[in-house]
Amino acid sequence: MTSNSSRGINLASQGISLKALFTGYLTVVAVGYLMAIVQIQFTHGMADGKMGLSVDDIVYSYYGKRSGSLIESKLNGSMQGMAPEEDRLKIINWVHQGADEQAFHDTGIREIMDTRCIMCHNADSGLPIPDFTKFEDVAEKAETDTGASFSSLARVSHIHLFGISFIFMFVGLIFSLSTGVPKYLKAGVIVMPYVFLLIDISSWWLTKLNPNFAWFVIIGGGAMGISFAFMWTVSMYEMWILPRKGVDSRNALLDE
Ligand code: HEC
Numbered sequence: 550m551t552s553n554s555s556r557g558i559n560l561a562s563q564g565i566s567l568k569a570l571f572t573g574y575l576t577v578v579a580v581g582y583l584m585a586i587v588q589i590q591f592t593h594g595m596a597d598g599k600m601g602l603s604v605d606d607i608v609y610s611y612y613g614k615r616s617g618s619l620i621e622s623k624l625n626g627s628m629q630g631m632a633p634e635e636d637r638l639k640i641i642n643w644v645h646q647g648a649d650e651q652a653f654h655d656t657g658i659r660e661i662m663d664t665r666c667i668m669c670h671n672a673d674s675g676l677p678i679p680d681f682t683k684f685e686d687v688a689e690k691a692e693t694d695t696g697a698s699f700s701s702l703a704r705v706s707h708i709h710l711f712g713i714s715f716i717f718m719f720v721g722l723i724f725s726l727s728t729g730v731p732k733y734l735k736a737g738v739i740v741m742p743y744v745f746l747l748i749d750i751s752s753w754w755l756t757k758l759n760p761n762f763a764w765f766v767i768i769g770g771g772a773m774g775i776s777f778a779f780m781w782t783v784s785m786y787e788m789w790i791l792p793r794k795g796v797d798s799r800n801a802l803l804d805e
Contacts, residue, residue, distance in 0.1 A: 560726045560787040562800035568788045571723050575781055578716055582777060595626040607763035611756035613696030618644050620690040632665040648691035650684055662687065677701065696757055706750050713773075717742040724780035727787045738776050745772040 594602045596609040614622045621644055624637045643658050653659055662681045670681035679686045721739040749769025755762035
């Protein structure tokens with residue numbers, strides 16, 4: 550027996566309903582993947598004030614911009630559009646001058662916060678973001694930026710570990726029914742996202758401690774994307790383009 554094509558279930562031999570199910574799933578997951586990339590551009594891509602994800606963005610997001618405060622880097626990054634230039638500069642100036650409580654009220658920072666920020670940054674927003682109705686919370690973000698907090702890393706890490714491994718369970722399962730890829734390459738591609746997911750996420754933590762690990766975040770994420778694209782393309786190809794030669798109902802999971 551050479552491969553799945555002679556015996557055993559394979560993608561090309563599946564009936565239309567199972568192919569429709571697999572295709573629906575793969576399509577939605579691919580759109581989800583694109584959305585995740587868009588979201589990364591918004592949260593991390595702007596960390597250095599420039600569009601597009603770079604190593605600096607990763608360093609600023611996880612290690613922090615140790616020369617400045619989080620409030621300043623966000624106002625030059627993902628929060629840039631939330632207030633006009635003038636108000637942003639006022640806040641940044643206030644931070645540079647020591648983020649003093651008296652000045653917070655006297656120089657109109659409280660007012661800017663109230664009109665521009667607290668509609669999202671309040672205790673009832675349900676978002677995991679600081680509450681800027683309280684001076685203490687604003688002051689905390691005006692301190693030296695040490696990047697992502699350990700609690701937010703723990704939260705985002707476990708969500709990604711559970712969520713992404715689940716997605717790759719099904720993408721890998723569908724791809725495992727393909728026949729055109731040599732056995733060891735196939736097993737390698739299936740296990741690759743799991744290995745690189747661990748590298749990616751452990752590098753978030755390592756980058757918090759040492760900025761040189763930012764490269765591994767990029768490598769981990771990139772390798773995950775490559776294996777996803779590979780499994781996706783091969784699976785779609787074998788379902789819809791590969792001729793169903795020697796199709797046998799014994800090779801299908803369902804009759805139709
Ligand atoms: C439309 C809703 C919205 C408005 C308005 C808004 N923010 Fe945000 N803010 C967010 C979201 C969502 C995040 C988390 C994503 C991110 O970090 O980009 C965030 C994150 C932040 C963070 C990082 C907090 C942390 O602990 O990681 C700072 C600092 C911040 N905002 C400052 C401001 C300031 C200052 C203003 C007003 C000029 C403002 N934001 C207005 C939604 C908003």
